[in-house]
Amino acid sequence: MSFTAVVSGETAITARGPLKEAAERVLGRLWIDQVPVRLASEDASLWPSAATAGVAGRPLCWPGQPGPGRAVLDRAEQLRARAREDGLTDVVLLGGGSPARAAELIVAARGRPAPDGRGSLTVLDGPDPGPPLRLREDPERLNRTAFVVTGADPATEALREVFAEALRGEGLSPAGIARRFVTVAEPRAAAAEHAAKAGHALVEAPAPTAFGALSPYALVPAALAGADVGALLEEATAVLPSLTRPEHNPGLVLGAILGGAARAGRRTAVLGGYPAALPGIAGWAALLLREAARGRLAPVVQDGGLPLLPDDDLFLLTFDGRPHQDDATVSGPLAAQLVVWEYAAAVASYLLEADPLAEAERPAPMTLDDGTGEPLFADGDPGRAVEARTTVPALAGASGLPGLLDALAGRVGRGEHLALVAHLDPDEARGQGAQVRRLAALLAARLGRPVRVDWGTRPPAGGNDHPDGCVYLLVTGNVVRDVPVPGRHHRLGMLQLARALGDARDARAAGRPVVRLHLQNRWAGLARLLDAARGDI
DSSP, rough: OOEEEEEEEEEEEOOHHHHHHHHHHHHHHHHHHHHHHHTTTOOGGGGGGSSSTTTTTOBOOOTTHHHHHHHHHHHHHHHHHHHHHHHHHEEEEEHHHHHHHHHHHHHHHHHOOOOSSSOOOEEEEEEOSSHHHHHOOOHHHTTTTEEEEEEOOOOHHHHHHHHEEEEEEETOOOOHHHHEEOOOOOOTTTTHHHHHHHEEEEEEEOOOSSOOOTTTHHHHHHHHHTTTTTOOOOOHHGGGGTTSSSSSSSSHHHHHHHHHHHHTOOOOOESSOOOOOTHHHHHHHHHHHHHHHHSSSSEEEEOOSSSOOOTEEEEEEESSSSSSOOOEEEEOHHHHHHHHHHHHHHHHHTTTTTTSSSOOOOOOOSSSOSOOOSSSSEEEETTTTTEEEEEOOGGOOOSSSSHHHHHHHHHHTTTOOEEEESSOOOOOOTSSSSHHHHOOOOOOOOTTTTTTEEOOOOTTSSSSSOOTEEEEEEEEEEOOOBBBBBSSSSBBBHHHHHHHHHHHHHHTTTOOOOOEEEESSSHHHHHHHHHHHHTOO
């Protein structure tokens, strides 16, 4: 089965073998249920949350719709001009979820650096002290950075206060600090109220959902970082007619592939596998699907090469336009893919009876108890050891890392995958990012199953993030240099640990197996974990 939609450039969606059959089985139902018409008319009754308070009649970020982004283009351009006037070429985005990753993707693909060659976007969606410490201790970079706030969770609020304090330390007046912050939020949200009190620029936006790639939550930070978001929206608008036609509708076809495959038992979607024309698109698409499908489809990013042991419970979707085995492939320019993927995620959610518009769950209260009990062992020298805890009785007999990883490998079977959730510093160059990804690759080879890498951040769209078949390996670590949160009695490191323990508790409450490894020394602990995964100890 091959479907091609010609929009502004060529967008091709292709499926073969079992995926072709699975998609064909559900395409008819989608037309009978008038899903394309209802999506085009922004009919929220497609999902159960339309009947709940606060959703019906409330403006929402809708799949693949450029309207909300177009409405703030002039405001975004004014803010970009003001930032350049103030010498601000770098942007730090305080917020998370798929809209933040879309902003990152847009800047990487379409960004235009400032005349001096500078200009970047950094996403901070977790409270690890490493990234804010590096920025705070680099006055030159700090003094050329604007901050865009899109999140409303405790970590975002803490980071906002940390950076405001850092700017005070550079001698900025309250008015000068206020010019450095831009908030994107619903008009009556708590973040909007704070922006008004602090004098921060406010860009009003619809209620955030997973479908925010063309919303102000993504486009305002991308514009401030130098991306031509106006041209991007024009290209996205050109895609919309292809989503209303009965044949060769790329969004409907991709949604049928994703939803049909999951309904047929292939609930693990391995995204990537080969170099993509758009670096970072697999990570954004995976997060979008997680937020929209709410645990009914498990997307895992494969950072190079094919899964070692492909099985009939998973499928491979590549982004390079080359079909491989019984898989699917997607290719096309950036704007088209942003529209098509959001539309497809909405279609897949409908087929899987998920609710992508449901309200986010409230964060659990801060606590230092994760429900995993006392350590099983401390592997390594005192002060540099790796402590292990687990909720799985069958793993409790392990006496060291090699034995624990062997037992874990036996626990992740067909129909399951491992979620490696690292509450560490995600920076690839100066943090623990590269080591964690190497660990994931080694574990995937050891288990013969896909391994998903998360960085201990909760998507703002909320929902069920504990699908059946997901085994959790949480990695936490001691903080050597922490950052106090102004006006609070805790530091960023404590907030990070509390979030990690909350994640462990939530997964345990959902009935999912949890192993937590705590690194008394992050670098030494990761090195020991890598050795254990390779079988070197």
